[in-house]
Amino acid sequence: MTAQLNPFRNAFRLPTKQRINWFPGHMNKGMRQIQQKLRNVDCIVEIHDSRIPLAGRNSQFFDTITGSGVKPHILVLNKVDLLGPKQQRSVLQQLRRQQPELKNILFTNCKDQRNHGVLDILPLATRLVGDSSRYNRAQSAEHNIMIIGVPNVGKSSIINVLRNVHLKKRSAARVGAEAGVTRAVGERIKIQEKPAVYMIDTPGILQPSVTDDEMGMKLALVGCLPDHIVGEDLIADYLLYWLNKHRRYEYVEKLSLSSGPSDNISAVLAEYAQTHGMFHRVKQYDGQVEVMTNLLAAARKFIQFFRTGQLGSINLDEHA
Numbered sequence: 001m002t003a004q005l006n007p008f009r010n011a012f013r014l015p016t017k018q019r020i021n022w023f024p025g026h027m028n029k030g031m032r033q034i035q036q037k038l039r040n041v042d043c044i045v046e047i048h049d050s051r052i053p054l055a056g057r058n059s060q061f062f063d064t065i066t067g068s069g070v071k072p073h074i075l076v077l078n079k080v081d082l083l084g085p086k087q088q089r090s091v092l093q094q095l096r097r098q099q100p101e102l103k104n105i106l107f108t109n110c111k112d113q114r115n116h117g118v119l120d121i122l123p124l125a126t127r128l129v130g131d132s133s134r135y136n137r138a139q140s141a142e143h144n145i146m147i148i149g150v151p152n153v154g155k156s157s158i159i160n161v162l163r164n165v166h167l168k169k170r171s172a173a174r175v176g177a178e179a180g181v182t183r184a185v186g187e188r189i190k191i192q193e194k195p196a197v198y199m200i201d202t203p204g205i206l207q208p209s210v211t212d213d214e215m216g217m218k219l220a221l222v223g224c225l226p227d228h229i230v231g232e233d234l235i236a237d238y239l240l241y242w243l244n245k246h247r248r249y250e251y252v253e254k255l256s257l258s259s260g261p262s263d264n265i266s267a268v269l270a271e272y273a274q275t276h277g278m279f280h281r282v283k284q285y286d287g288q289v290e291v292m293t294n295l296l297a298a299a300r301k302f303i304q305f306f307r308t309g310q311l312g313s314i315n316l317d318e319h320a
């Protein structure tokens with residue numbers, strides 16, 4: 001039996017030659033501050049979005065920090081509520097296959113009342129620090145844990161959860177739905193009393209220029225850079241491309257599309273906007289005001305469905 005051919009696009013190209021690129025000054029400064037503080041760090045906890053377990057993680061900068069293997073390293077895949085339990089197992093298998101050097105992987109969810117997985121971070125870090133040779137820090141009873149990762153993956157949220165639970169103290173790190181909330185490496189934040197454990201929050205760092213277009217689109221889709229940098233129309237088109245390529249057609253019902261799956265983002269957004277009354281007034285060159293379907297509002301809705309898990313649980317790094 002021959003496999004049925006997928007009639008949709010099997011590659012995604014950016015419409016212009018421009019690279020996806022967001023590297024504001026605070027990231028450059030953050031990189032310097034991270035390097036300066038590294039000497040007094042006992043363990044590095046790298047937080048990433050579990051919907052992109054591979055994409056966007058292997059930046060040169062993070063490799064220089066974690067790659068030497070001198071300091072204990074934990075990879076925390078956060079927002080697992082959006083990945084789903086079934087996908088979790090396959091993500092773990094995928095990581096074990098592709099990056100066998102990663103020994104310490106945890107899945108976490110900061111939105112869950114029970115803080116799924118977050119409370120495992122501290123015992124694991126404490127054990128790894130205890131097993132490591134701390135060189136210049138061998139005499140210190142305190143543990144300093146540095147939290148690193150790309151923007152908007154939940155670094156500050158995780159610090160707050162740990163502080164709330166272990167110290168019963170209110171949040172100390174600013175959290176926000178958009179990328180780039182933490183803009184500098186702050187003072188260390190206490191998260192446990194005995195033995196004293198501190199965490200250092202850091203700004204999310206991206207590669208100065210993302211050379212792999214698909215990787216850039218995945219980062220944009222999960223919200224690691226502000227939507228306007230890439231454009232909601234392009235993000236929505238990438239989402240449609242990905243869903244079709246992976247035969248994930250839940251969007252057809254969610255968007256109430258009458259004619260089934262389609263690879264044409266303008267047609268999809270126009271139909272959704274029409275059936276959901278999304279219109280806006282647009283002034284033409286001749287001064288006339290015309291009522292048109294609001295494609296941007298429809299694109300935002302489509303992206304929001306993905307980001308809130310309403311298109312199903314999705315690992316964007318899964319092979320088609």
Ligand SMILES: Nc1nc2c(ncn2[C@@H]2O[C@H](COP(=O)(O)OP(=O)(O)OP(=O)(O)O)[C@@H](O)[C@H]2O)c(=O)[nH]1
Binds near residue numbers: 151180203205
């Ligand atoms: N669904 C879900 N959302 C989460 C989770 N953890 C954090 N968030 C949300 O993700 C957004 C970003 O959280 P932050 O803690 O500010 O992320 P950050 O990595 O510190 O971001 P930057 O400081 O911008 O680099 C916020 O809207 C959080 O509420 C999670 O486990 N699940």
Ligand SMILES: [Mg+2]
Binds near residue numbers: 175
């Ligand atoms: Mg932050």
